[in-house]
Amino acid sequence: MELRVFTEPQQGATYDDLLAVALEAERLGFDAFFRSDHYLHMSGDGLPGSTDAWTTLAGLARDTSTIRLGTMMTSATFRHPGVLAIQVAQVDQMSGGRVELGIGAGWFTQEHTAYGIPFPDTAERFERYAEQLELITGLWTTPVGEHYAFDGQHYRLADSPALPKPVQTSGHRGGVPVLIGGKGARKTPALAAAYADEFNLPFVDEEFTGVQFARVRRAAEEIGRDPASITWSNALVLCVGEDEAELARRAAAIGREVDELRANGLAGTPAEAVDKIKRYEALGAQRIYLQTLDLSDLDHLRLVAAEVMPHV
Structure with a gap:
């Protein structure tokens, strides 16, 4: 089981x-540091203000050395997919191949x-989302020296040099590994399978x-993909404490109840x-x-690294 740190900046x-x-997570042996991709706080005052996910990851690509980096999740509404493909490929290069989208x-x-x-x-957002997945992976996997074209309902590319390329080529369709998530019963499993x-x-x-x-397993099998x-x-x-007092303190710090x-x-x-x-592992996770x-409580991560990570 891999444990990854996920933040909400x-x-x-x-x-x-x-x-x-990120540096402490790297030192402690966590597999990855991920951040959300949002421009507005959901509670509190959000001070000093939101930061951009891919600007952040570009900095972390240079300021860390081994930990993997990614977003959960970049919104397809935020960036043109051609621009996003360039950004992610560049940050992947800057990190030496440690990025996930x-x-x-x-x-x-x-x-x-x-x-x-x-x-x-919602319908149009999912249409755009599906086109972005096809377009971004298409740009990454077009051989160097060849050009890429895409003629979708919402995005059209012509004669693109499809550069730069990411360092990684291990993704299902090539390029940077892609994460998809969600609770939808039909569209989400189909996109994940593909x-x-x-x-x-x-x-x-x-x-x-x-x-x-x-x-999702059924959707993969229906298109001939091995769910494995x-x-x-x-x-x-996350809210772990060595005793009930520490647990209560950490819950209060994030405005939640222990139970x-x-x-x-x-x-x-x-x-x-x-x-x-x-x-969760027994279910396949x-x-x-x-x-x-x-984010100020680095002792929280230290406790997990010492008392949870070795046992999973």
Whole structure:
């Protein structure tokens, strides 16, 4: 089981805050450092303001050395896919091949309104999302010296040199590994089967994990893809303490209740966390993203590295 650190900087974090977490996660042996891709806070005041995901990852690509880096999830509404393909390929080069692209259709209406970003209806967002997956992977996998064209309903490319190329070529369709996630019963499994190197379920219980993993497996089998070629993962809010007092303090710091976190997150003592991870593992999960909300509490990560990581 791989454990990855997942942060929500839109709630209020500077680049230096994120760098401190990423460096400590790297030192402690976590597999990856991921961040959300949002431009507006969802609670609190969000000070000092949101940071851009791919600008952040470009900095971390140079300021870290071994930990993998990625987004959960970049919104397809934020960037033209041709530009995003260039950005991700460049950051992959800057990191020496340590980047992963988590990408979704987008959902947070208010951040689009706040920054003047168009926000189509759900049907159109998924159409654009599907085209972006095809287009981005197509640009990455076009052989050097050849040109790429795409004629979709929402995006059209002609005579593109399809450069630069990422360092990595291990993705399902070539290039950087692609993460897809979500709870949809039809479109999400189909897109995951076609494009995903990893399928992620954010903040869902064990029962739904089993249901949705099964849907994606069936969708893969229907197109002749081996489900074993997909990595399966969950994201859970992290709140672990050596005792009840420490647990309560950490829950209060993120504005949550201990009982609710025990039910819905990865919370409790280290032994409880190990037990829950193993239950998700039994359902097929191979990675757990630890949503780390208090970025100032590096001792939290140290506790997980010492008391949870060795047992999973």
